[in-house]
Amino acid sequence: MARIIVPSNTPVGVAMLLLASLLIQNKARVDRLMAVVDQITNAGANKALLESSTEALIPAGQGITIYNGVQSIQTQLAALAATLSAIDQAYTS
Numbered sequence: 001m002a003r004i005i006v007p008s009n010t011p012v013g014v015a016m017l018l019l020a021s022l023l024i025q026n027k028a029r030v031d032r033l034m035a036v037v038d039q040i041t042n043a044g045a046n047k048a049l050l051e052s053s054t055e056a057l058i059p060a061g062q063g064i065t066i067y068n069g070v071q072s073i074q075t076q077l078a079a080l081a082a083t084l085s086a087i088d089q090a091y092t093s
Contacts, residue, residue, distance in 0.1 A: 020084045027077040034074050037067060044071075
């Protein structure tokens with residue numbers, strides 16, 4: 001994908017740059033959350049451990065759903081980050 005220069009002094013440009021920034025921040029948050037969830041569940045080997053861990057306290061029977069949900073969000077944010085990776089800020093005077 002070609003690099004896309006977005007003007008930082010237009011409403012659309014500001015919105016796109018904010019979206020890109022928030023996406024990067026939230027991807028990092030989800031990556032950190034997934035690292036903790038993986039540590040609790042032994043890399044997903046026992047997803048039910050999320051239900052008994054004092055770090056999670058997920059309601060009984062929901063450990064698998066939560067683990068899979070976080071994993072899905074991580075995957076989707078990675079795909080969105082790849083799509084937005086070409087957006088850059090244009091320096092306008």
